[in-house]
Amino acid sequence: MPSVDAIIASPQLAGLERVSHGGGGRDIRDVRLAEQFADLGQAPADSIVVLGRSASAEATDYRFDMGLRWAALQGAAAVAAFSGSRWRPTATAADIAERSGMALISIPEQTEITWLIRALRREIGGAAEVALARAEAGIAAVTRLEQQGASLALGTPVEFSPEPGAVGAAVVTSQVTVGYIAAPEVTGDLAVAARIVLHAAAAAAGRIYDAERRSRELPVRSRGQLLAELLISEAALGEDLLDRARQLGVPLTGWHVAVRIEADNLDDAGRDEVHRFELLEAAGQVALQAATGPGTWYLSSVSRAILLISMSASDPGPQAGARAARAAERVLEAARERLPRLRLRAGVGAAHQGPLGLRASAAEARAALAAARAAGRADPVVAHDVTGVQRMLLEWYASDSARSSVRELLAPLERLGSPRAETAIRTLAVYLDEQGSAVRAAQKLHLHRNAVTYRLRQISHLLEADLADCDQRLALQLACRARLLQ
Secondary structure (H helix, E strand, O other), rough: EEEEEHHOOOOHHHOOOOOOOOOOEEEOOOOEEOOHHHHHHOOOEEEEEEEEEHHHHHOOHHHHHHHHHHHHOOOOOOEEEEOOOOOOOOHHHHHHHHOOEEEEEEEOOOOHHHHHHHHHHHHHOOOOOOHHHHHHHHHHHOOOOOHHHHHHHHHHEEEEEEEOOOOOOEEOOOOOEEEEEOOOOOOOOOHHHHHEEEHHHHHHHHHHHHHHHHHHHHHHHHHHHHHHHHHHOOOOOHHHHHHHHHHHOOOOEEEEEEEEEEOOHHHHHHOOOHHHHHHHHHHHHHHHHHOOOOOEEEEEEEEEEEEEEEOOOOOOOOOOOHHHHHHHHHHHHHHHHHHOOOOEEEEEOOEEEEHHHHHHHHHHHHHHHHHHHHHHHHOEEOOOOOOOHHHHHHHOOOOOOHHHHHHHHHHHHOOOOOOOHHHHHHHHHHHOOOOOOOHHHHHHHHHHHHHHHHHHHHHHHHHHOOOHHHHHHHHEEEEEEHHOOO
16 A cells, blocks of 8 residues: 555645655555544544545644544544645644654645545545546535535435434534435445545535524624623613614613523533633523523623523513523523533522613622522522612622722732632631631531631731621621622
């Protein structure tokens, strides 16, 4: 069998260039087309895998590195990608190839993919001219997006199936396989042509699915961005914002109930920040689909939180929060089924009217979550307190003088820096809420009593506070609760 370097030295394949340090001596026994990175995991041993144009354009993505690892595990000898100039693999891709003895090959952008596959197979030996001619016709038919043409070009029926069959290719949209395009009756040399055409057809179908999904989601994302802008902006509401809301059909003048969803273990569940973002995006879509109840539900996100907002034209009544809490329970149950790695919890605000009321409900939902964490509660859904204590605290903390007092009182702990300051303030808050019981505070914080006692000694020293003094305890308790509402 010819080696990588022997193949690319062929006059027919002039322009192909090995861009990796090693792998040139690897023997090649087969050639495969990979329209998406997941196909790299199916590459047979001693094969050269040609990335399709879409996959080649995204070869700087971290998903390519994962695909390259899969190909190395399968024993693939080389991976080739199209590039307008000489392909320069990322440092991580080059390192993976170096460690696995795999060759990375640059293909000139103008090279015709079907011709390339045919030429590679000829160099390897045993090319099937009839099958590849059908593959060329099939690729052209796929490009024209004519399913009947693709079937006639292959000379065998093609169908969409939930199972891949012996010869089939996955249709993937948003990294989810929605089905397979398969040729159930294909055999012999025609299987080679069928695989090439089916992978191209599946990739085209995936792109169509994605385009249709984006067209459906665009209004949803626009509304979500508008709501996020409304919630995080500290400026007064402008006519421009209200006019955009009217154009997007968002009834800001109605009544609103906010549900805030956060993941307690997002850092552990996601491989990196990109993956964490994707997990939250997926959780948001699941949440919006599962949300039911009075009013219309809208989706937004702020920082690392998902916001579901129920909007209705008329006053939903005093039970609106309870109904929203039940909806939140259904949402979390659906999210647990689809994304079991995430530990999600939700806070629910009360019903308020108008744009400022939306902000108030969102603040209450956030406060409910913060209060539950401060108290060590493990409830998956917590609603804004019905006694009004949190609302009173929010109103008090809204004043400049109150915020200044809280900052001054807790400044020695804040100087510890995050996350040590957060840990110290939360420990002090739970201790004070438990009426000065280190035992109960330890239980709530899931710590040993000695650990809590040690922390409190350090906190008291830093604050120069006497925790036995009732006035100082009250001031610190209010300050901690207000600080944890941020």
